[in-house]
Amino acid sequence: MELRINQKTYQVDADADTPLLWVIRDDLGMTGTKYGCGLAQCGACSVLVDGNVVRSCVTPVAGVVGREVTTIEAIEADEVGKRVVSTWVDLQVAQCGYCQSGQVMAATALLKQNPKPSDAQIEAAMVNLCRCGTYNAIHAAMHELADKGDA
Amino acid sequence: MNVRIDPSQEASALDLHEPVNVSRRRFLTGTAVGALVLGFGLPLGSTRVQAAAAATAERGTQVPAFLEIRPDNRVRLLCPFMEGGQGTFTAMAQIVGEELDADPATFLVEAAPPGEAYVVMDNGMRITGGSMSVRMSYPVMRRLGALARAMLLQAGAEKLGVPVGELTTEPGKVVHAASGRSLAYGELAERAMDLPVPAPDTVQLRDPSQFRWIGKPVKRVDAYDKSTGKALYSIDLKVEGMLHAAVQHAPRLGMTVGNVRNEDQVKAMKGVHSVHRLPGAVAVVAERWWHAKRAVEAIQVDWQEPTVDSKVRPMPADFSSDDWLKRLAEEKGPARDDENEGNVASILSDAKSRVDATYHNQYLNHGQLEPPSALARFNPDGSLEVWLPNQAPDMFRADIAKRTGLDPSRITLHSPLLGGFFGRHFLYDSASPYPQAIELSKAVGRPVKLIWSREEEFLRDVLRPVAAVNFRAALDNDGWPLAIEAISATEGPTEAIAGKQGEKLDPTALEGLSGKSYAIPNKRIAQIYVKGPAMLGYWRSVGNSLNDFFYESFLDELADKGGKDPFELRLHLLRDNKRLTTLLQAVGELSGGWKRGPFTAEDGTKRARGVAMASPFGTQTAVIAEVSIENGQVKVHDIWQAIDPGSIVNPAIVEAQVNGAVALGLSQTLVEESVWVDGKPRARNYDLYPILPPARMARVHVRVVESGEKMGGIGEPPLPAVAPAVANAVATLTGQRVRSLPMSRHTFT
Numbered sequence: 001m002e003l004r005i006n007q008k009t010y011q012v013d014a015d016a017d018t019p020l021l022w023v024i025r026d027d028l029g030m031t032g033t034k035y036g037c038g039l040a041q042c043g044a045c046s047v048l049v050d051g052n053v054v055r056s057c058v059t060p061v062a063g064v065v066g067r068e069v070t071t072i073e074a075i076e077a078d079e080v081g082k083r084v085v086s087t088w089v090d091l092q093v094a095q096c097g098y099c100q101s102g103q104v105m106a107a108t109a110l111l112k113q114n115p116k117p118s119d120a121q122i123e124a125a126m127v128n129l130c131r132c133g134t135y136n137a138i139h140a141a142m143h144e145l146a147d148k149g150d151a
Numbered sequence: 152m153n154v155r156i157d158p159s160q161e162a163s164a165l166d167l168h169e170p171v172n173v174s175r176r177r178f179l180t181g182t183a184v185g186a187l188v189l190g191f192g193l194p195l196g197s198t199r200v201q202a203a204a205a206a207t208a209e210r211g212t213q214v215p216a217f218l219e220i221r222p223d224n225r226v227r228l229l230c231p232f233m234e235g236g237q238g239t240f241t242a243m244a245q246i247v248g249e250e251l252d253a254d255p256a257t258f259l260v261e262a263a264p265p266g267e268a269y270v271v272m273d274n275g276m277r278i279t280g281g282s283m284s285v286r287m288s289y290p291v292m293r294r295l296g297a298l299a300r301a302m303l304l305q306a307g308a309e310k311l312g313v314p315v316g317e318l319t320t321e322p323g324k325v326v327h328a329a330s331g332r333s334l335a336y337g338e339l340a341e342r343a344m345d346l347p348v349p350a351p352d353t354v355q356l357r358d359p360s361q362f363r364w365i366g367k368p369v370k371r372v373d374a375y376d377k378s379t380g381k382a383l384y385s386i387d388l389k390v391e392g393m394l395h396a397a398v399q400h401a402p403r404l405g406m407t408v409g410n411v412r413n414e415d416q417v418k419a420m421k422g423v424h425s426v427h428r429l430p431g432a433v434a435v436v437a438e439r440w441w442h443a444k445r446a447v448e449a450i451q452v453d454w455q456e457p458t459v460d461s462k463v464r465p466m467p468a469d470f471s472s473d474d475w476l477k478r479l480a481e482e483k484g485p486a487r488d489d490e491n492e493g494n495v496a497s498i499l500s501d502a503k504s505r506v507d508a509t510y511h512n513q514y515l516n517h518g519q520l521e522p523p524s525a526l527a528r529f530n531p532d533g534s535l536e537v538w539l540p541n542q543a544p545d546m547f548r549a550d551i552a553k554r555t556g557l558d559p560s561r562i563t564l565h566s567p568l569l570g571g572f573f574g575r576h577f578l579y580d581s582a583s584p585y586p587q588a589i590e591l592s593k594a595v596g597r598p599v600k601l602i603w604s605r606e607e608e609f610l611r612d613v614l615r616p617v618a619a620v621n622f623r624a625a626l627d628n629d630g631w632p633l634a635i636e637a638i639s640a641t642e643g644p645t646e647a648i649a650g651k652q653g654e655k656l657d658p659t660a661l662e663g664l665s666g667k668s669y670a671i672p673n674k675r676i677a678q679i680y681v682k683g684p685a686m687l688g689y690w691r692s693v694g695n696s697l698n699d700f701f702y703e704s705f706l707d708e709l710a711d712k713g714g715k716d717p718f719e720l721r722l723h724l725l726r727d728n729k730r731l732t733t734l735l736q737a738v739g740e741l742s743g744g745w746k747r748g749p750f751t752a753e754d755g756t757k758r759a760r761g762v763a764m765a766s767p768f769g770t771q772t773a774v775i776a777e778v779s780i781e782n783g784q785v786k787v788h789d790i791w792q793a794i795d796p797g798s799i800v801n802p803a804i805v806e807a808q809v810n811g812a813v814a815l816g817l818s819q820t821l822v823e824e825s826v827w828v829d830g831k832p833r834a835r836n837y838d839l840y841p842i843l844p845p846a847r848m849a850r851v852h853v854r855v856v857e858s859g860e861k862m863g864g865i866g867e868p869p870l871p872a873v874a875p876a877v878a879n880a881v882a883t884l885t886g887q888r889v890r891s892l893p894m895s896r897h898t899f900t
Contacts, residue, residue, distance in 0.1 A: 031387035032380020041837035072380030088378040096236030097377025098570030133814020135848040
């Protein structure tokens with residue numbers, strides 16, 4: 001099947017129900033998207049599909065044929081994604097970093113749809129788990145991004 | 152399954168002996184001929200490393216084993232400690248950079264390989280744990296930087312033809328002020344590293360008042376890579392010709408593989424390379440991990456009950472964690488004393504005012520977000536390379552040598568970044584994938600990367616220990632504590648790993664009950680050792696994670712009984728302890744002044760505050776928590792924490808670590824619990840094992856108090872006082888004294 005990932009076209013020979021996560025990681029060798037639970041519980045595997053954040057560990061690869069997938073590897077090619085990364089670095093959000101690809105994807109998806117999200121909208125969108133407890137740093141980064149949201 | 156068509160993907164020209172993804176490829180790209188490349192990634196036969204290993208030098212003086220300075224002035228540091236989020240790579244870059252006179256921002260830091268050269272801690276150990284890294288290696292790592300600087304100065308003197316005394320340094324360069332000439336470190340490194348290392352006592356360390364980077368909120372060296380998916384963890388690595396593997400473990404530890412009922416069908420499943428029997432597990436090797444996982448989960452095994460000579464701790468079929476906790480609470484002894492001062496027994500029996508209470512805690516998983524994995528490769532010459540998450544490379548290499556019969560010199564061990572650890576990656580016999588990966592790689596004759604699914608991880612993870620503590624205390628006529636006794640029925644993690652009680656008490660069993668600074672004249676702290684059925688391990692802040700909850704909660708019960716305010720009671724009991732009095736007052740101030748409540752907040756909710764203290768890992772902490780009740784459950788609004796680690800290296804990382812430790816502390820307080828029924832964990836993923844979600848995080852306010860006392864730890868100390876501060880606030884608010892965790896087991900009104 002033919003996939004569009006990060007503005008490139010890939011031919012992939014995978015079963016239709018293979019989770020997108022494992023196609024990205026094992027077939028395409030892009031390891032920035034992480035496996036944490038396999039059950040859509042933690043969000044470490046978050047990617048964008050047509051601009052919406054999805055959990056690739058439970059997304060059958062066949063479901064994204066004909067759609068545009070964006071992974072963390074291409075996040076800085078996106079204006080909003082680039083701002084998210086730069087804020088993440090400025091505010092020193094990451095600790096172990098394992099969940100942060102997913103956090104950055106979730107943040108980018110929210111801000112692309114809503115450049116000035118409210119507290120409640122941030123809380124509703126930023127639900128990925130972080131075992132290091134970087135939640136307050138993420139919250140601060142989101143606020144900074146939202147405050148500059150009209151730029 | 153094969154792939155791809157994108158010519159821009161650069162999969163070509165990969166060195167067979169080089170992991171495709173490992174980041175040093177990037178580092179090596181910039182390395183010109185003649186630059187010094189040492190240590191990690193080089194064959195262990197490298198003459199310089201051998202020479203370094205052979206020398207019986209003072210700790211941390213084998214400069215070339217640690218440092219490579221590139222022609223572009225980048226400084227590559229092989230760090231004795233593992234980076235798992237706690238910021239040790241950055242701290243080491245600051246410490247070494249300060250004395251080397253090189254900006255930490257120019258550092259590339261990686262974990263050093265096993266080897267005597269990298270034993271830099273005062274206690275002669277090489278582990279990343281116990282919040283030891285910075286505090287136990289600080290002077291040695293500073294001296295390492297100073298030694299390297301001296302070597303660069305010497306090389307500069309030779310090159311410029313001037314006496315070394317005329318030279319100074321500025322960040323990244325040697326300067327000859329008299330002639331206005333300077334040489335970048337990158338130009339001098341090759342010669343410098345060939346010079347003999349000066350005698351350790353000949354270098355002078357920088358005056359702390361002149362520090363540029365130590366003590367400053369220097370940016371983490373890994374922040375960008377970790378924000379863009381570029382950071383590589385064990386689970387991400389790949390080598391040429393590698394196969395993937397997945398396992399299905401026996402439902403209970405100690406069971407063995409019997410008949411495999413559907414082996415032929417599984418072998419015929421798509422992508423399957425082979426099916427294997429391992430000790431206590433079956434495995435599937437495949438070209439893709441997804442195929443391996445699907446196939447291994449389809450295997451039907453007739454698991455056999457553990458035999459009497461089981462090499463692992465067998466899990467009984469009837470084990471229930473709830474029943475176990477009840478049993479611990481009823482244990483009568485004998486108990487061994489850790490502390491016994493005054494005359495506890497007679498004061499308790501004669502007391503007019505007594506408080507007795509029994510507390511217990513819960514089992515916990517580590518729940519680090521990166522599931523364990525290991526990549527093993529046998530090279531054509533029979534040597535073995537293993538990539539695996541670990542907190543103690545030398546111990547793991549020794550274990551691999553024992554398991555394989557290979558000489559340690561034939562084993563190369565790589566320690567990638569850890570996707571969280573919290574104590575998960577010590578040497579736990581039954582809880583690591585690397586023995587399986589090695590066995591599978593040997594069996595198939597190709598490199599194998601084994602990933603444990605989250606479900607297999609939660610089945611085999613070692614648990615945070617449990618204890619039931621029976622407290623008795625007596626108050627004097629004025630309501631002040633006169634005697635306290637705590638008898639803990641428990642097994643410490645060190646005892647569990649050893650499989651028995653040692654000659655001495657396991658300090659990790661009682662820490663947090665023992666070692667309290669309160670002036671209570673009569674006290675007895677004792678352990679009843681009860682060997683349990685579950686395999687235990689170290690969990691962030693170890694014994695303190697449970698024991699400070701018990702002690703500091705019970706102390707509030709004494710305050711209530713004696714009619715004292717809990718903050719005032721602590722001040723009274725610490726009246727002769729200036730350091731802790733200062734700390735307690737600091738957290739009071741930080742919170743806007745101690746205010747117990749209950750009170751009504753601006754949003755109309757009824758709230759209260761609780762206070763607690765802890766003294767873990769050489770650091771002192773004091774916490775105030777503010778709570779309300781929302782839908783019958785506890786909501787924690789704010790945590791104020793004052794922390795005195797003596798002195799610090801990076802205030803920004805300290806604040807981040809306090810936040811992280813508070814999150815884990817809240818997680819164990821509010822929601823988290825590993826429940827076992829019929830010998831099996833009820834939860835094998837985050838769906839039934841909740842960890843703190845963002846919505847339940849509290850605001851965190853940090854004040855660092857640098858008393859100048861001996862340096863203490865940072866990663867773990869901010870955790871233990873969180874649970875009791877919350878429990879004490881809840882008791883004030885609701886009148887309900889919580890004597891067990893998590894609070895999700897209780898209903899509040």
